[in-house]
Amino acid sequence: PSLNSSGTFVEHVAGNPNESLSTSNPTISIDRSGLCNPPEHSHEPTSDSELVKHLKSIIKFRGGPISVAEYMEEVLTNPKAGFYINRDVFGAEGDFVTSPEVSQMFGEMVGVWAMCLWEQMGRPSKVNLVELGPGRGTLMVDLLRGASKFKNFTESLHIHLVECSPTLKELQHRNLKCLDADDTSSSGEKKTVSQIAGTPVAWHAAFEQVPSGVPTIIIAHEFYDALPIHQFQRASRGWCEKMVDIEEDSAFRFVLSPAPTPATVFLAKRCKWAVKEEVDKLNQIEICPQAMELTESISKRISSDGGGALIIDYGLNGIVSDSLQAIRKHKFVPILDEPGTADLSAYVDFEAIRHSAGEASDNVSVYGPITQSQFLGSLGINFRVETLIQNCETDEQAELLQAGYWRLVGEGEAPFWEGPEDKVPIGMGTRYLAMVIVNKNQGIPIPFQ
Ligand SMILES: C[S@@+](CC[C@H](N)C(=O)[O-])C[C@H]1O[C@@H](n2cnc3c(N)ncnc32)[C@H](O)[C@@H]1O
Numbered sequence: 001p002s003l004n005s006s007g008t009f010v011e012h013v014a015g016n017p018n019e020s021l022s023t024s025n026p027t028i029s030i031d032r033s034g035l036c037n038p039p040e041h042s043h044e045p046t047s048d049s050e051l052v053k054h055l056k057s058i059i060k061f062r063g064g065p066i067s068v069a070e071y072m073e074e075v076l077t078n079p080k081a082g083f084y085i086n087r088d089v090f091g092a093e094g095d096f097v098t099s100p101e102v103s104q105m106f107g108e109m110v111g112v113w114a115m116c117l118w119e120q121m122g123r124p125s126k127v128n129l130v131e132l133g134p135g136r137g138t139l140m141v142d143l144l145r146g147a148s149k150f151k152n153f154t155e156s157l158h159i160h161l162v163e164c165s166p167t168l169k170e171l172q173h174r175n176l177k178c179l180d181a182d183d184t185s186s187s188g189e190k191k192t193v194s195q196i197a198g199t200p201v202a203w204h205a206a207f208e209q210v211p212s213g214v215p216t217i218i219i220a221h222e223f224y225d226a227l228p229i230h231q232f233q234r235a236s237r238g239w240c241e242k243m244v245d246i247e248e249d250s251a252f253r254f255v256l257s258p259a260p261t262p263a264t265v266f267l268a269k270r271c272k273w274a275v276k277e278e279v280d281k282l283n284q285i286e287i288c289p290q291a292m293e294l295t296e297s298i299s300k301r302i303s304s305d306g307g308g309a310l311i312i313d314y315g316l317n318g319i320v321s322d323s324l325q326a327i328r329k330h331k332f333v334p335i336l337d338e339p340g341t342a343d344l345s346a347y348v349d350f351e352a353i354r355h356s357a358g359e360a361s362d363n364v365s366v367y368g369p370i371t372q373s374q375f376l377g378s379l380g381i382n383f384r385v386e387t388l389i390q391n392c393e394t395d396e397q398a399e400l401l402q403a404g405y406w407r408l409v410g411e412g413e414a415p416f417w418e419g420p421e422d423k424v425p426i427g428m429g430t431r432y433l434a435m436v437i438v439n440k441n442q443g444i445p446i447p448f449q
Helices: 050-062 068-077 104-120 138-147 151-156 166-175 264-272 276-280 289-305 350-360 372-378 381-390 395-409
Strands: 127-132 157-162 178-184 190-194 199-204 216-221 230-235 238-246 252-256 284-287 307-316 325-328 331-333 343-345 364-371 432-439
Touching (some): 068 238, 104 151, 104 307, 138 151, 166 178, 264 289, 289 307, 289 350, 289 364
Parallel strands (some): 127 216, 157 199
Antiparallel strands (some): 190 199, 325 343
8 A cells, every 4th residue: 555645545556355364464463552531633623523633643653544333442432532432312302212212111022131131041040131331220120120020030130331431430320329339349349239029239341251150031122223334335356344544634434445355255245144145235244253253252151051142133134235424412413523422333234133143153043033013022021011001190191102103113103193294203123123042941032932
């Protein structure tokens, strides 16, 4: 690759379209050690946010563009200024709404799923219940409240929340009605107990830090879609990675890599799992190496310790082409616009999850994906909504429940919506998919029997 005067890649090399897949160099590595908080060298007047300055510093010091994955990771989880780090982004006042925030029934149904799995696991007396990216903690609150009558189940639970945001961690602590005990555990950590069902709760920065050796149930709702993706585009010289660079006027822009990048290894791996015709008709491909690696860790844990994982997210059961989106205050905005002020997310490639699980262990089975509507329907959400509506004291409460039910399992725009037209809710029933990974010895999990 060559650099132009502004230090950005410009070379366009003609070549065999498939070349970059077969000639990738898996040994390329990037030394980021000097990039933690590089000093700002430019003297241009700027009202850039801390995060924008940070991203520009990385690009300048690197002497070239960064991958979309690195951009996404910084934008979402930069420890100082990432989108998730310092604020509550959920609900009507926030940027987007997730299923647990739509209705209590979502967490309750996931609780039914977890309890049935626990039965199949042989009712172990100690279980790690792990939630990846718990947001406000609403799903776990509803799960525990719904399951609190089933003492054998709740008494077995040790909750482990994997969360990168200190702000959301505090919110989870509050919503789960956690109390910090005065005494500390043998590891020196403070013991925290949720008063909802008397269950111990611990927080971790990554799934790998959750203690192993105990049967484990894992829930990942809208977590995979926040993992950084790499984008590739078909060019005359083959598959090129889409990168983020700075223009002369200092705005961010997309460029294409002139040569194979380290992520090309994962592109080649993903394409091997697909049929040739599927790849041939695509001009863009997104891959998520972190999703592949996380699935491998989850599968190995389930294989060795027993248990299962439930992954619910929006996505496809096949290669994802071009899905990265930015959402601010419930509206789509350009991906490079004011980074750190909008959520970035991408469709989850469920087929890649299935293959990653299969490659990680022979001792796990993967079921689905099925639609969220099928998943919640099979677990009895119809009966649950009827019972709740019967117990409502006001018509308003009943309407809210019905609207929440429709939003979770419905498809398209709400049929009974009477609010402003630009705010008409879209059902999540078929756009969201559910997949389950379980230890083979436990048989077929619900709702796949
Ligand atoms: C889209 S939100 C989903 C929240 C919640 N599951 C829900 O459905 O309401 C993503 C969650 O994952 C957390 N998160 C995102 N990336 C993470 C990472 N790399 N490590 C740990 N937590 C992460 C966010 O802080 C947030 O809690």
